[in-house]
Amino acid sequence: MEQNKPIATPSKRIDVIDALRGFALFGVIITHMLQRFGIFAGVRPGEPNFPALDGAVQWLFQNVIMGRFINIFAFLFGMSFFIQMDRAAKKGIDFRGRFLWRLVLLFVIGRIGASFTHVDILSVYALFGVILVFLYPLKNKVLMIIALLLLLGIPRIFVVGVDRISNEPATEVVQPAPQQQPQQQNRQWEPPTFFESVVRNQTTGTMGTINYQFGVSGRGYVTMALFILGLIVGRVRFFEEVHIKRKRNVVLFFVFLFSTLLVNFIIGLLSKEPINLFMLMRQGGNIPPIALVTATLNDINLVLLSGALAMGFITLFQVKSVRKYLESITPYGRMGLTNYEMQGVIGAILFSAWGFGSIFGTWRPTELFILGVVIYILQAIFSKYWMKYFLYGPLEWLWRSGTYLKWQPFRRKSEKSIKH
Template identity: 55%
Template sequence: MMKENKIIPTPSQRMTVIDALRGFALLGVILMHMLDHFGYLFSNVQHQLSPTMWDTVIQWFTDRMIKGKFISIFSFLFGLSFYIQMDRASKKGIDFRGRFLWRMALLFVIGLIGMCFTYVDILTIYAVFGVVLVFLFPLRNWVLMLIVSLLLVGVPSLFLIGFDNIVIGQPAITAISVVSEQLPADNTIESVTFFQTAKENLTIKNSNKLKYQFLYSDVGYLVLALFIFGFIVGRLRFFEQVNIRKKRNVRLFLLFLLATFALLVIIKLIGPQEHVDLLKVRMEGGEVPLIALVMSALNNLSTVSMSGMWAMGFISLYQVEGVRKYLDILTPYGRMGLTNYEIQNVIGAILFSGWGFGSVFGTKGAAVLFVLGLLIYALQVIISQYWVKRFLYGPLEWLWRSGTYLKWQPFKKKQNREKSTVVVE
């Protein structure tokens, strides 16, 4: 009996979900950064009026559902991209590790330029973690998962705090704060020119950011854990089967949903009276109750779990034929993820900096900034749609790729090129 003809999507077609997911992650990134004013806090900007009901609702939603979750997905996808690049090179008999190290050096430079606009730019840290991935590349999956687990439960904190400073008993400092992705407010130097701002971002603010992420909180180690986990998922070839394992996708979504709910219940049952301001303790020193470290680990796990819930929910919807055509509008945006991420930062600097319109937008409430973030994102999506029809890469992607191979890469698409599919009898 003759088999029915069917069209099998090529690997590049199957992997469009990764680009779409990256585009989705960048939606959460811009919304989070908008409400955080892209890190700009100036004493010459008047305080906004009392927040409205919508401001309160938006702020609550952002803090609980977005902050830390979408940047986690973005970080995970970077580790996944590392595996994809190494795997493709390996299939061609090429050891890509040396080239990747050079690629990370270029990314570091791009990150430094981006940091001139806003110190919340994370690409320099990504570049360093990319180098770490190269050295972790030979390790087996179980070893990598062990490293991920140790990072997630806060083992680095134990050494930074010091075992002698960890006590069993009631907190020495009572508070109800949980370390989040947001950086602590510092005494911002009023910078009225771009060059003054760039100098401050690259020095004072960058130093504070690094201290916060690696000394005073677990944020940096959480990002590294997600990098490594993305690499592991790539090794397991999860995304190569994502279009045919639809039930598995839904089951994983439900698993992450259940895990998130369970973790939040446990955190709630422990109670806010058991929280401790770890950020303050780690900055000032002092004894840290063991329960506070447990709470910190639980919050890290809940962040990762909710990130997985968002990601698998998106992936599951992407596999629904009627929904995919709408979510696919994010694919060009994600394909130009580097360019769009840096454009977000440039726009944010223009809106909130002292040399930009910080005196205007710095006083706006959460609701206004949330809507403005959606509008900027929508405009970027439209521009990305038109761009990928004419060009093979985004501007920064093209420069990064050309620099990687030390040769100008093709940029413009050839006209009338038909999409390729594989037909199997």
């Protein structure tokens, strides 16, 4: 098959996928905003202006938003991978080699994004994408088994160590406090410059991200499972029939929702008090099996609620009176790469010490939530008008041009040029 033949013009898109990506990115910016993009500007949150609302926002963040929307974003990456491979195959093109090069470019984009904030996940996505390319020839049943093993927390067992999984009491390993030099004890925190922040994000920030993705948290393993599930769902042509199988959409929504409630109930039965697996790991000694089971159930719960949110959105998208409003974020989703990176740059400017961190770093959850909504709306308006005149978002166009090593069409043809 031809491997280097470019696909010059954009294929017909499935609008609900773009809209769902735009929906996912709403949750992503709210999550990062409430986490201040992982940036500390040397200031602490001020006194609450809206204490009751702060509590409500925190509950919404912890129980509905955090971890759920990024799951949808990851799932759609696997879906997009299948769509590109499938459309290329229909044109007689083996896209695997080209997609691997595409992932190299994504890794570079992700590292540039990580210069602003270490919470940028695209470089990790690029690495998982390489694995997805090699998993692509496998049958759906095999892929499903791999995804289930990842979701069941099998990698976490190896991270913890089988020899440490026991209910037997063990002597805690207390880490000695680091000895500080007299001059260090009196040294005040100095705000980093932009360059110093870049270096820190690319070094210690990157190490923190690696630990979060591949350590006890196992966030990366869940992401890889969602990539695989996105590939499987793409293969069964789910989204190609989503507009005509509305009853199925509703049924799936309630299945995901009730499954979430069931898993929550089981977690409550297993553990009356939250088990902090990270704390247990830091303390040393044995890890009770119930801690690993609870961590796995929490991961599964996040994925199930993500499914409920996605199916709820898809169901509403098929309602004509609602769809006309939800379609407004379709351009946002089509520019998902640009908007995601733009979120990180804006977040760095707002919260870094070299930016406006001394101001926005003191804001409480309610103010940060509102600010996130405002930024999202402004991005949505920008995306709508950008896509009116261009075929792709700026980064999407550069990524596509780099993929084929040839400048791709960018501007939309006006009606006058078409007539002539």
